[in-house]
Amino acid sequence: MNTAATTEDLSKISPQQARELFRDGLVVPTAGISLGYAQANLMIVPKDMAFDVLLFAQRNPKPCPILGVLDAGETSGPLLKGGDIRTDVPQYVVYENGVAIDTPTDITSYWRDDFVTFIIGCSFTFETALLEANLPVAHIAQGVNVPMYRTNVRCESAGKMGGPLVVSMRPMPANLVPDAVRITSRYPAVHGAPVHIGNPEELGITDINSPDFGDPVVIPEGQIPVFWACGVTPQAAVMESKPSIAIGHAPGHMLITDAKDSQYLVP
Amino acid sequence: MNTAATTEDLSKISPQQARELFRDGLVVPTAGISLGYAQANLMIVPKDMAFDVLLFAQRNPKPCPILGVLDAGETSGPLLKGGDIRTDVPQYVVYENGVAIDTPTDITSYWRDDFVTFIIGCSFTFETALLEANLPVAHIAQGVNVPMYRTNVRCESAGKMGGPLVVSMRPMPANLVPDAVRITSRYPAVHGAPVHIGNPEELGITDINSPDFGDPVVIPEGQIPVFWACGVTPQAAVMESKPSIAIGHAPGHMLITDAKDSQYLVP
Numbered sequence: 001m002n003t004a005a006t007t008e009d010l011s012k013i014s015p016q017q018a019r020e021l022f023r024d025g026l027v028v029p030t031a032g033i034s035l036g037y038a039q040a041n042l043m044i045v046p047k048d049m050a051f052d053v054l055l056f057a058q059r060n061p062k063p064c065p066i067l068g069v070l071d072a073g074e075t076s077g078p079l080l081k082g083g084d085i086r087t088d089v090p091q092y093v094v095y096e097n098g099v100a101i102d103t104p105t106d107i108t109s110y111w112r113d114d115f116v117t118f119i120i121g122c123s124f125t126f127e128t129a130l131l132e133a134n135l136p137v138a139h140i141a142q143g144v145n146v147p148m149y150r151t152n153v154r155c156e157s158a159g160k161m162g163g164p165l166v167v168s169m170r171p172m173p174a175n176l177v178p179d180a181v182r183i184t185s186r187y188p189a190v191h192g193a194p195v196h197i198g199n200p201e202e203l204g205i206t207d208i209n210s211p212d213f214g215d216p217v218v219i220p221e222g223q224i225p226v227f228w229a230c231g232v233t234p235q236a237a238v239m240e241s242k243p244s245i246a247i248g249h250a251p252g253h254m255l256i257t258d259a260k261d262s263q264y265l266v267p
Numbered sequence: 268m269n270t271a272a273t274t275e276d277l278s279k280i281s282p283q284q285a286r287e288l289f290r291d292g293l294v295v296p297t298a299g300i301s302l303g304y305a306q307a308n309l310m311i312v313p314k315d316m317a318f319d320v321l322l323f324a325q326r327n328p329k330p331c332p333i334l335g336v337l338d339a340g341e342t343s344g345p346l347l348k349g350g351d352i353r354t355d356v357p358q359y360v361v362y363e364n365g366v367a368i369d370t371p372t373d374i375t376s377y378w379r380d381d382f383v384t385f386i387i388g389c390s391f392t393f394e395t396a397l398l399e400a401n402l403p404v405a406h407i408a409q410g411v412n413v414p415m416y417r418t419n420v421r422c423e424s425a426g427k428m429g430g431p432l433v434v435s436m437r438p439m440p441a442n443l444v445p446d447a448v449r450i451t452s453r454y455p456a457v458h459g460a461p462v463h464i465g466n467p468e469e470l471g472i473t474d475i476n477s478p479d480f481g482d483p484v485v486i487p488e489g490q491i492p493v494f495w496a497c498g499v500t501p502q503a504a505v506m507e508s509k510p511s512i513a514i515g516h517a518p519g520h521m522l523i524t525d526a527k528d529s530q531y532l533v534p
Binding site: 047051059066185 | 338533
């Protein structure tokens, strides 16, 4: 395993190769890896909680766009051919009663036959489109994890699942903000258009340099913070809703799927 | 109640007025009524079947685009403000063990507190857009219910839910088929682009004049049959999957919601 591998080295490897590296122990944020392939958030819950999670996603499609669901006990599927959901994500977070109790790189020891896996779209997908249009993606340029923030906006709840909207932030030059909206709105399956532009205070974000998840990025002079709904939202709901057990990905450490970003493009 | 009311008279009434008419006993196909407001398919199942239905919808978004879900026992919601899902649809179909046993105009006597209601997008929504673009909608012009066909295409199954894709058909002049694709593709939440154009035999449709649901339409000389995924699909799955009880709308007799068609338009 080459722990010195940089994101740049990894941008061209296949999703299968990326999953193998993670299976073998590489732990890095996945932004920029296997560019052109859809990355995904994870939410794994026991079957008796699955309807609430799926309904929560249906009611909050911007933060929780479902790309696929593995049936109870299934560990692989068409989005990760030949893969294993228990080992192929760089890092996981295990929640017991809403509290993160472990951040393993392999969840085989936690696995249960009644676990249902939700694979949820990730804004990393539209970053390829932003980069291709020559828009800046600060956290990739700065080599850090994307900054994510809990907001004061409440999601629509579903059964036991309820919580705040979590957003990711990418600063944009003011003259490119319209392009950022236009481009990302064409990817509704992976969070789509921004939910908020400028004025972080209104979202309850008091310090833009202290994200709740991920890393801070330097906001270049004159650039505007642009906020997109984030797939960490179901994890924030799990923290509030306190199911006996639930497993997510470590923020920024995504499942890299076999689906191409372009599959999620609308006309 | 004015049973002599024609579709034309009803095109301008509000969704609330339409629901009141149906509650009072009017039984008509709803195409063309309250133009500009989204119409919806219905699927009502006991809570223990709800995850399978929601997952079936997630896996088959073209025939089953979910617009809203009423929690177990709920009879109203934001899509039908002040309404009652048990009385406000012109006609229902009640299935026991997959067999249609009743087609009542009111399901109050069947209602149970564990019933979960799925409100599913309907292609009638994009008919407004087709008409505005001067494309013909044959069944409205001919004053009949839209023709719908069971196909030989299998949906992706989910738990106990599995069955054939059901399609609706609208003939189009050959030179307007591209416009029909372009316009309807902008409404992914209500079946979106067609799934098949021309060649009904390939879908297993042996007689275009004998639809499985709804009415036949006259296909004008030289026009091409264009097929869209249809919200009757979950009912076909219920017929195969045989849950103890399930309730749908009578094909073509939809819930008229308070949501505007334009809400479901993508850029």
